[in-house]
Amino acid sequence: MVTVKGGVYLPLYGAADQLIDVDSFMMDVLPVTNTDYLKFVQENPKWKKSNVKALFADKSYLAKWTDDTSFTGLPDAPVNNVSWFAAKKYCECQGKRLPTMDEWEFAAMANEDVQDARKIKSYNQYILNWYEAPRTYNKSVGSTFKNYWGIYDLHGLVWEWTQDFNSVLISGESRKDQDKDSNLFCGSAAIGASDLMNYAAFMRYAFRGSMKARYSSQNLGFRCAKDIEKLDVGQKDL
Amino acid sequence: MIHFKHILLVLSLVAISCNDTSKKDSETAEADILENTDSEKISDMSIYNLPSQWTTQDGNEIELKELKGKVLAMVMIYTSCQAACPRLVADMRNIEKQIPEDKKNDVQYVFVSIDPETDTPERLTAFAKENEMEEDKWLFLRGTEEDTREFAAVLAVNYKEISPIDFSHSNIISVFDQGGELAHQQEGLGVDNKETVQTIIDLAK
Numbered sequence: 001m002v003t004v005k006g007g008v009y010l011p012l013y014g015a016a017d018q019l020i021d022v023d024s025f026m027m028d029v030l031p032v033t034n035t036d037y038l039k040f041v042q043e044n045p046k047w048k049k050s051n052v053k054a055l056f057a058d059k060s061y062l063a064k065w066t067d068d069t070s071f072t073g074l075p076d077a078p079v080n081n082v083s084w085f086a087a088k089k090y091c092e093c094q095g096k097r098l099p100t101m102d103e104w105e106f107a108a109m110a111n112e113d114v115q116d117a118r119k120i121k122s123y124n125q126y127i128l129n130w131y132e133a134p135r136t137y138n139k140s141v142g143s144t145f146k147n148y149w150g151i152y153d154l155h156g157l158v159w160e161w162t163q164d165f166n167s168v169l170i171s172g173e174s175r176k177d178q179d180k181d182s183n184l185f186c187g188s189a190a191i192g193a194s195d196l197m198n199y200a201a202f203m204r205y206a207f208r209g210s211m212k213a214r215y216s217s218q219n220l221g222f223r224c225a226k227d228i229e230k231l232d233v234g235q236k237d238l
Numbered sequence: 239m240i241h242f243k244h245i246l247l248v249l250s251l252v253a254i255s256c257n258d259t260s261k262k263d264s265e266t267a268e269a270d271i272l273e274n275t276d277s278e279k280i281s282d283m284s285i286y287n288l289p290s291q292w293t294t295q296d297g298n299e300i301e302l303k304e305l306k307g308k309v310l311a312m313v314m315i316y317t318s319c320q321a322a323c324p325r326l327v328a329d330m331r332n333i334e335k336q337i338p339e340d341k342k343n344d345v346q347y348v349f350v351s352i353d354p355e356t357d358t359p360e361r362l363t364a365f366a367k368e369n370e371m372e373e374d375k376w377l378f379l380r381g382t383e384e385d386t387r388e389f390a391a392v393l394a395v396n397y398k399e400i401s402p403i404d405f406s407h408s409n410i411i412s413v414f415d416q417g418g419e420l421a422h423q424q425e426g427l428g429v430d431n432k433e434t435v436q437t438i439i440d441l442a443k
Contacts, residue, residue, distance in 0.1 A: 054282040055392065084391060166391050167398035213391030 001026040001226060002150040004107045009116065011105055012201040022106045027099060028223040030141040031153050031160065032090060034071040037079035040090050042069065047086055056085035060216045076140045078158045078221035084213040087161040091224035098163040099225035101208070105201075108155065110148035118197045127155045127200040137218055158221040159207055168209035280306075284418035285392055290385035292350075295362035295378040302418070305377075308346040309441045310414040311434070314395045314407065316353035317365040322409050325427045327369055329411060334375070336435045341442035342375070344416075350389060351380045352397045352405055394423075413437045 006024040041048045048068040052061055063081045064072045071079075082090075084098075091097050099107070111117035111126075118124070126145075130136060137158045144156030154160070211217070280286045286303045293299055313330060315323040330347055337345055351357035357365075362378040381389065390397060397407035413422040413434060422437040 053287055055284065055287050085388075088388075164387060164398075166387070166394075166396045168396060209396070212394050213388075 001028055003228065004103070004149045004151075007106070007115070009102075009106050009109065011102065012198060012205070020102050022102050024228050025099070025103050026226040026228055027103070027107055027149070027151055028096075028225070029151055031078040031158065031221045031223045032087075033076045033141055034073060034079050035075040037082070037090065038069060038071060040093060044089070044093060047089060052086070054214070056214060057083040058214045058216060061086065063216070063218070073138055074140055076142075077138055078141055078153070080137045080158055080218045080221050081216040082161075082220075082222065083216045084161050084165065084211070086216075087222040088163070090222070094224055096224035096226045098161055098222065101162040101164050101167065103225055104154075104160065104162045107147070107149055107151055110151075112145050112147060115148050118201075124197050124200050130156050131200075131203060137221070159204060159217075159219055161220065161222040162208070165208045165211060166213065168205050281417055281419055283420070285389075285414060285420075286418040288385075288389065288392065290381055290389065292379040292381045292385070293359055295359055295366050297359040300379075305346055305348070306418060307416050309344055309416060309438055310346050310348055310412075310418075311438060312348040312350060312393070312412045312414065313410070314350045314352050314390060314393065314397065316351055316405055316407075317357050317361055318353065319405070322407070322427055326409055326411070327371075329428065329431060331369075331371075333411070333431050333435055333438070336431075337438055337442065341439060344442040345375065345438055346377055347371075347375055348377045348379060350386070351378070352386060352390065352395075352407060353399075354380045354383055354386055413441070415441050 003024060003026050006022045008019045008021055010019055045051055046053075049062045049065055050068050060081055061083055062071070066072060088098055109116045109118045111120060111123045114120075136156060139157055141157065142152045144153045146152050147154065207220075211220070280303075286306055288302055291299055291301055311330060311333060313326050315326055317323070327349075330349070334342075334345070334347060349362075351362065357378075357380050359380065362380060366372050366376060366378055393410060393412050395408045395410050397405050399405050409425060409427050411424045411431075411434060412420060415421045421441060422434055424431060424434045
């Protein structure tokens with residue numbers, strides 16, 4: 001894990017112009033892989049494909065696994081087709097947790113060189129090119145760029161679960177909600193430098209808004225995060 | 239040596255947290271067996287698979303499981319809510335009114351707070367009182383932030399804190415059968431509740 005030094009940022013999505021404070025936290029350098037996940041289900045049989053409760057994972061859970069202990073694809077490709085419940089439990093079992101959406105977004109706005117690259121054309125173009133590339137979930141973790149924090153693959157392989165993914169209120173089903181997020185749609189009205197950025201992030205938020213916690217998708221994996229405690233000074237020695 | 243200590247410490251921490259989960263798992267497994275012998279197994283899709291602890295408006299600690307056996311009508315609200323929640327409360331009351339007398343006892347109406355920090359048991363009690371919902375059939379629950387997020391995930395209720403006293407959230411009333419399986423959901427405010435009422439009537443004994 002690496003430390004992401006906290007700060008203030010303006011999320012694309014949220015209350016208008018409300019800056020969000022993000023505390024320093026630790027984040028996995030790489031997404032959880034097939035190999036990692038296999039170990040998890042072996043140690044926690046309740047999460048094997050044939051055992052998992054339907055409340056916690058839909059039918060596409062580990063869809064490409066041929067049985068309870070055989071994945072297909074590269075051992076070091078990101079695990080995909082996992083539900084939010086499964087991802088959450090995995091992280092808990094590592095003594096970690098899923099990153100919050102703000103933590104994830106905060107870490108993911110970095111490119112190789114700067115903390116916030118969201119206005120840099122090449123950063124946005126990279127994300128959009130990824131959206132167009134097929135089957136990136138089949139690639140090895142660590143095969144995209146290493147960002148400012150030392151974290152890989154936040155963009156380029158799979159989307160990732162966040163702890164509070166269900167705080168996005170823009171799915172088709174929430175159209176009846178009192179409080180639509182018209183903020184998100186404003187981007188389409190303005191033609192300007194921030195369009196690419198808005199579009200790239202909009203896709204991500206819209207995807208989150210469309211998911212339910214028991215759903216799984218081949219384009220969706222996860223990584224874990226952790227609060228910073230004094231103890232972690234020791235852990236760095238590992 | 240210092241390094242070694244750290245490693246041990248870290249390892250033991252990791253072990254503890256996973257042990258906790260496996261302990262929970264085995265407890266659930268035992269519970270499953272007990273339920274089995276009781277010939278009333280908790281089904282795969284039952285919300286009673288959720289291990290979370292909740293506090294009621296009276297300050298009692300309960301597990302969801304304890305609600306098993308009744309039809310549940312559930313909604314997520316927060317008491318400082320000005321706009322949608324009074325409507326949702328009215329919707330729940332309206333549903334309750336339409337349930338025939340002989341079935342009323344089999345239905346539990348549950349309000350789960352999405353703002354556990356503000357919605358203390360005292361606050362929930364006051365809210366119940368204001369809304370004249372002091373009878374046993376009205377249950378107000380508050381959990382940890384994490385369990386609340388998980389519960390919302392199960393209900394497919396999305397919510398987001400806009401400010402310390404304001405949330406935006408999906409307006410969904412969910413009906414669960416006696417075994418905790420989702421039977422019906424109605425979404426929106428003041429919508430036609432005919433189907434919701436009918437589902438409850440069909441399920442209730």
